[in-house]
Amino acid sequence: MSIGRREFLKGSALVGGAAALSGLVAGCSGGTKDKAKEASSSSAYPEGTTAEDFENSVVEVETITKFDDEKTYDIVVVGAGTAGVPAVLTALEEGASVACLQKESTAIANGNGSSGPILDESNEIGKLQYKQAWRKAGGYRMNPDLLDLYVEHAGEMIMWMLAQSDQVGLLPVTSKTRTDFDEGSYITVASNNFSPKPINNQTIMQKLADHAVELGADIFYSTPAVQLVVEDGKVTGVVGRSDGKHIKFNATKAVIIAAGDYQNNDSLVARYSPDIVRFQKKQVNKTADGILMSMMAGGRMTPVNHAKTMHDMDAAPMFMTSYPFMALTMEGERFMNEDIPMESWDLSLQWNKDAEDPGHFCRIFDNDYMAKYGAKTPIATLENYIPGYKENPEGVYTSLIDTHRADTLDELATQLGIPANALKKSVEKWNAYCANGVDEEFGLAKDKMKPIDTPPYWGVRQWIRCSAINSGVEIDGFCRVLDKDDKPIPGLYSVGSGAGNVCGGLEWNLYQGGLCCGSYMTMGRYAVIHALTGGLTPSHPASYADSTKYWKS
Structure with a gap:
């Protein structure tokens, strides 16, 4: 186990092991291309994927039956980033034991801003008209369940992040904006901006990841998740690989996938986001590992179009x-x-x-x-x-x-x-x-x-390069991964850029800044709350009264 921050791994993605499928479920072959194609022809891979997709990722399809170590936690998070780190901290806050498997040697997060509606300074009709403004700006393709999750809970997340950031000594630049629609209809949105550059979300997530370790989380760096464990249709854990050894992480409550998008998986990009094939990608090692593992467990990819973030700021x-x-x-x-x-x-x-x-x-x-x-x-x-x-x-x-x-x-x-x-x-x-x-x-x-x-x-x-592809496996409003019949897969949640399709449009919706990271942080926090409590009410919600000190009048 490697805990702490190290130099960011800039090389190619780690290569996975051998390939086939059984009770342990995964997503990538590490054998030859011919063997992968042979497995593909025998339906080893889920609908909507090919052998090449798995060759481009680090996960393993062949059933792993021998483990060099085994550990058990309430929650196992895959990915220490914009969504994953809030998930880890929330698990601790809820009194759960938690492990996080991180492919890289440090926490990795994108962007610098996040936002959420402050319901104490908004009214009900304002919330409804705010949602409609988002839908209109996004070509009416916004996912209603994920938009609801954002509008109802991102404000609490923003206030919670202020308190968390204060604990590690890196407060964001804060702002609040009130928008008035019809007479008497209004909403107030608060934003956290970690700045000035080069300070950004990665800066705060690295600090919060270190803080989570101090509070009792186990973070396994340079340990990619290579296979989900499925027993009788329920996800019960994940297999990580470190220094060539397989470690089985049992999850008594849930596995939370927060492993990013698929922009560095060329075959998936060509199939699901062909518009950006010729454009350069800003990220590295975003090879759809979590997406493919989820699909091998019975999940499915969201239908196209997949919103993308193609910016130069x-x-x-x-x-x-x-x-x-x-x-x-x-x-x-x-x-x-x-x-x-x-x-x-x-x-x-x-x-x-x-x-x-x-x-x-x-x-x-x-x-x-x-x-x-x-x-x-x-x-x-x-x-x-x-x-x-x-x-x-x-x-x-x-x-x-x-x-x-x-x-x-x-x-x-x-x-x-x-x-x-x-x-x-x-x-x-x-x-x-x-x-x-x-x-x-x-x-x-x-x-x-x-x-x-x-x-x-x-x-x-x-x-102009691709910062993120903002789509992945289909999820519901609780971030549970859905199967082909729209039924949640027990024990499996997915959050962040590789989960759902919040916007659904040609481009990421910029009606108001901060939706991207704001929604991903919210997904990470509230997926864990739902996995542990069955609802969306934190045991220790952020207080509006305690948060007002952070906002300039």
Whole structure:
């Protein structure tokens, strides 16, 4: 057992063992490709999967009958991340014994913000209209049960996380926003933001994981889960692998899968999210291990479409993504109507068939951008995003900043790596469209076209990659994994990005920030509560009265 934080494993995913299926259920072959395909042809793999899917993961299909060690806990969590760590802490709070198997050598979490409605500052009709606003923004494909879970319980989770964060000495930047709908209808949403960069959710989850160990949790790092244990249709445990040895973890109450999405499993991406095959992936080792194990236990994948998070909020300030600056391919040519939200840029970029990585493109504007676009981000802030301009830039990931400034378009083209003649030609055409009030290429509205004529000139080299695929095995409103008949599989819960399909749309729903991590933390916490109590009421709920001290008036 390895407890504590270590260097993040950046290499390839660990390779699984041999393949077949019996009373112990799993999800991946470690044998040859021919043997895997032979097993596939004999129905060793669940519907909707192929042998290649399992080759790309670390789990094992062949029944494991010999164990080098065996341990028993009330709750066993697979994955120490945005959903998994809150699950571990909640189990401890509820008085349960808990183990966590983590594939990596440290806790891994994405993003920096989370949110949830504060019901003490909302009313019932406001909650209903808030849900409708989410549904409308997401193309009416929001999962109603998971949306209910978020709206009813994420606020308590936000307050609980404040208290947990206070205990480890890393409080987030907090905010509250009240939204009024019809007269007398309102809701208040609180947000926790772990910042400034490079502080983020991983920072707090690592601290909370260490804290959980101090409180009595056993966290097994560098120990991927490779097989679920199923007895008479009930999941009773999980098999982990550490240093080539198999350890059986019995779970008397439940196994909570919090192992992430499938973005690094190429065959699953090609089948379920083909739009993003050509785009780079931000994460590593997210090979659908938990998803495949759950499917081998009788679960099923949510129907497409699988919402995805395709963002770049690091090359330049996030608020600069909202302006319709001229957008160019790396060949210096316009390719879309720029009046499109950042989370949907990939839908236009995917048509750049000649690019090896379609996620790269540039956005061009001039030094008078604040007056022309009404932008609030000053030049001093932009300068933090110019590589090498400041010795210690603030609030950025230095490896991802990619904003450039130059006195001439030729110099800017050199910095951006695009052909100077093409850039100058595109700017000339853009300025002509601005002067004439008609965009003859893509029909950008007149009021959104601003001439690029005031040096120095600015360019942002954006890089759209996949942060997360926000879908996985089908679950109910309690996060129980469902079988083909929509019946919960006893003893098995799934939470986080590999569970359910909260949004269901083409892109992750950004009606209001913080849903992604907020819903995943809520799922992790409340899945454990349900597994232990059969309900959704914490034994020690966060107090609104105790939480008000954290919010600025």
